[in-house]
Amino acid sequence: xxxxxxxxxxxxxxxxxxVSCGPRLCPPPLCPHPSxxxxxxxxxxxxxxxxxxxxxxxxxxxxxxxxxxCQCLAEVVTCQPKPCxxxxxxxxxxxxxxxxxxxxxxLHEGRELADRQAFVPPSDPCQRCTCLRGSVLCAPAAxxxxxxxxxxxxxxxxxxxxxxxxxxxxALWRADGSGWLSSAPCVACACLxxxxxxxxxxxxxxxxxxxxxxGECCPLCPDASGNCSHQGRVFPSGxxxxxxxxxxxxxxxxxxxxxxERCPPTACTAVSWGDxxxxxxxxxxxxxxxxxxxTVRLLxxxxxxVRSGGSAVPAxxxxxxxxxxNGRSHLEVSxxxxxxxxxxxxxxNFNGYPQDDLRLRSGHLAxxxxxxxxxxxxxxxxxxxxxxxxxxxxxxxxxxxxxxAGRRLSAPPFERCHAAVPPEPFxxxxxxxxxACAAAAADDCLCEALAAYAAQCRHxxxxxxxxxxxxxxxxxxxxxxxxxxxxTCVDHAAPLGALESRCFKPCVxxxxxxxxxVEHEARCVPPEAxxxxxxxxx
Numbered sequence: 001x002x003x004x005x006x007x008x009x010x011x012x013x014x015x016x017x018x019v020s021c022g023p024r025l026c027p028p029p030l031c032p033h034p035s036x037x038x039x040x041x042x043x044x045x046x047x048x049x050x051x052x053x054x055x056x057x058x059x060x061x062x063x064x065x066x067x068x069x070c071q072c073l074a075e076v077v078t079c080q081p082k083p084c085x086x087x088x089x090x091x092x093x094x095x096x097x098x099x100x101x102x103x104x105x106x107l108h109e110g111r112e113l114a115d116r117q118a119f120v121p122p123s124d125p126c127q128r129c130t131c132l133r134g135s136v137l138c139a140p141a142a143x144x145x146x147x148x149x150x151x152x153x154x155x156x157x158x159x160x161x162x163x164x165x166x167x168x169x170x171a172l173w174r175a176d177g178s179g180w181l182s183s184a185p186c187v188a189c190a191c192l193x194x195x196x197x198x199x200x201x202x203x204x205x206x207x208x209x210x211x212x213x214x215g216e217c218c219p220l221c222p223d224a225s226g227n228c229s230h231q232g233r234v235f236p237s238g239x240x241x242x243x244x245x246x247x248x249x250x251x252x253x254x255x256x257x258x259x260x261e262r263c264p265p266t267a268c269t270a271v272s273w274g275d276x277x278x279x280x281x282x283x284x285x286x287x288x289x290x291x292x293x294x295t296v297r298l299l300x301x302x303x304x305x306v307r308s309g310g311s312a313v314p315a316x317x318x319x320x321x322x323x324x325x326n327g328r329s330h331l332e333v334s335x336x337x338x339x340x341x342x343x344x345x346x347x348x349n350f351n352g353y354p355q356d357d358l359r360l361r362s363g364h365l366a367x368x369x370x371x372x373x374x375x376x377x378x379x380x381x382x383x384x385x386x387x388x389x390x391x392x393x394x395x396x397x398x399x400x401x402x403x404x405a406g407r408r409l410s411a412p413p414f415e416r417c418h419a420a421v422p423p424e425p426f427x428x429x430x431x432x433x434x435x436a437c438a439a440a441a442a443d444d445c446l447c448e449a450l451a452a453y454a455a456q457c458r459h460x461x462x463x464x465x466x467x468x469x470x471x472x473x474x475x476x477x478x479x480x481x482x483x484x485x486x487x488t489c490v491d492h493a494a495p496l497g498a499l500e501s502r503c504f505k506p507c508v509x510x511x512x513x514x515x516x517x518v519e520h521e522a523r524c525v526p527p528e529a530x531x532x533x534x535x536x537x538x
Contacts, residue, residue, distance in 0.1 A: 047072035067099035088134025103134030126158035186217035220367075226254045229367070231355070247353050256365050258356045284331050289323050298325040303521075304490050324484065330448060332455075345376045408446075409453055413464045417453070420460040426453040451510070458508060470511035475524030482512035489520040489530035 026041030037043040047054040050063050054072040062068035062079045070079040084100035090108050091101030106113040113119060113131040121127055121138065129138040143159035151160035179190040182198050189198040203218035210219030226237035228251035235241065235251040242248050249258040287298035297305045321339075324332040333347060343350040348357030358365060358372040366372035408414070409423045409430065417423075430449035437445035454464045463481070470476040487494075513524035520530055 047075050047077050049077040066097070067094075090131070090136045091134045101134075106131035106134055106136050108136045227251065228254060228256045230256050243353075243355070249356075254364075256356060258351075258353050287323065287325055287331055296323075298323070298331075304488075330451070346373070408450065414450070414453060414457075417457040417460070417462045417464060420462060421453065421456045423453065426456075455508070474522060475513060475517060476511040477514055479510065479512040482508060482510060484508045486512060487518045489518055489525070489527075492518045492527045492530060 024039055024041070026039075029042035046056060047058075049060075049070065049072070052060070052063070054060055054077070056072055056074060059069060059071045062070050065079075067082055068079045069082050070077050082099055086101070088103040088106075090106040091103050092105040092107050092112060094101050104115055106115075106117075108119075108129070108131070109121060109123060111119075113136075115131055115133060118128065118130045121129055124138075126141050127138045128141050129136055141158050146160060146162050151162050153160045179188060181187070182189050184198075186201050187198050188201050189196055201217050205219060228235045228237070228239075230249065230251075235256075237251050237254065240248065240250040243258065247258055249256055251257075285300070289296040289298070295307045297307070299305070321336070322332075322334040324330075324334075335343065335347075335350070339350060341349060341351050344359065348354065349359060356365060358369065360366050360372065360375040362375075366375065409427050410418075414423065426449065429452075430446065433445045433449050457464050470478045513519055516526070517524040518527055518530065519525075
């Protein structure tokens with residue numbers, strides 16, 4: 001009996017002309033969530049994804065991410081980023097709304113670079129790289145050619161360098177066993193087993209009487225070739241050179257001769273200093289002024305004698321030169337411009353060119369201050385002075401302390417005078433004087449060295465205010481603008497204006513006697529207490 005086909009899952013069967021129906025066999029589903037076809041069998045032909053029905057095999061944009069693409073396969077939706085055709089090796093990351101990286105720049109080691117930008121990669125400083133259309137191209141750094149046969153690459157350096165080449169940070173790469181001169185004066189160094197060892201240069205003289213030459217570590221023997229040494233340079237005999245716009249020099253058989261353009265007459269001043277307790281260096285102790293047949297002796301503690309024609313008399317002298325003596329150590333000699341080119345000895349030749357003042361008695365130019373001073377000794381048989389008190393007589397610590405004391409010239413109030421009076425020669429002289437002074441006189445030496453610089457500043461028109469300890473127990477007071485030629489018991493009775501007319505000097509700061517008192521034996525006394533002058537002596 002035929003049944004109505006109300007269940008599509010049954011298929012008709014034919015047996016001997018009879019029609020019968022049976023259930024349809026369904027294949028197993030190939031997807032986890034199959035649907036039913038009209039026959040009731042599971043079907044895997046569609047996907048449902050975020051509210052959207054998709055056919056099997058259909059590709060569609062990801063509704064959650066515009067840069068992703070999805071596909072339905074057997075009712076399974078698979079999503080992945082959209083494929084981007086990459087044309088470069090170091091593209092820049094995409095910028096919304098774009099989904100693909102851009103090749104108009106580079107991303108290298110976390111650093112974004114513009115197109116054609118050159119850079120040094122931090123991971124390898126010896127490479128030089130360039131960003132080119134999204135790709136990074138690198139090559140080793142180009143090294144300059146080295147002038148030596150066997151250059152070496154020092155640690156931390158990209159290029160090989162010759163030994164002795166200065167590296168970054170001021171370091172030097174030296175070969176083991178090599179030697180060189182240090183930046184410190186007169187110090188030599190050597191590299192031994194990877195350790196730099198430095199020591200002061202030992203001097204060995206090849207002649208009996210070497211001389212100190214400025215700028216040289218060791219004393220030199222006199223040049224027998226006829227060459228001339230001038231301001232650190234050596235000139236052959238016959239060579240001429242221009243020192244400045246006003247001065248020209250020539251080397252004549254080992255002697256430097258200079259000529260300066262003549263200028264209007266001016267005054268010349270020479271300064272010397274007194275005894276400081278050391279026998280190795282000469283100091284001014286007594287001054288004798290010879291004028292015609294008259295001898296004026298300036299002694300310690302302001303004592304003065306005037307001897308004329310064999311008898312000591314207090315005779316006033318009329319002469320254009322001036323001699324200032326502070327009664328203890330400081331001597332200052334001044335002559336008018338009419339003496340230009342007519343002086344000699346410790347005063348120099350007064351030709352307006354100080355570089356050739358160190359003339360010996362023979363007229364030749366001395367190579368050192370010591371040789372110059374020794375050549376003008378008045379009495380024979382005196383001990384020869386040394387060029388410098390340094391060496392075994394001074395420890396490095398002592399010399400350093402004295403150099404430190406001399407540096408007071410670089411501090412206030414002296415520094416404001418540096419533009420007018422260079423302090424370097426005075427600093428060198430100050431250290432020399434302190435080294436030559438006995439310990440008990442060191443303070444006096446320092447004070448007088450500073451006073452010498454202050455005096456030159458006064459000549460240049462600058463009056464410095466610097467502390468001076470005046471011996472108040474002897475009646476002295478400090479005067480910022482006192483008379484340069486103070487009255488003493490010798491001249492206190494001179495008419496008013498007579499002393500000032502012979503002392504054409506501006507006022508000077510220093511220790512002075514108060515008004516109404518005069519100097520006598522390093523003390524301030526009333527004029528009525530002065531002893532009577534008899535035969536030129538007090």
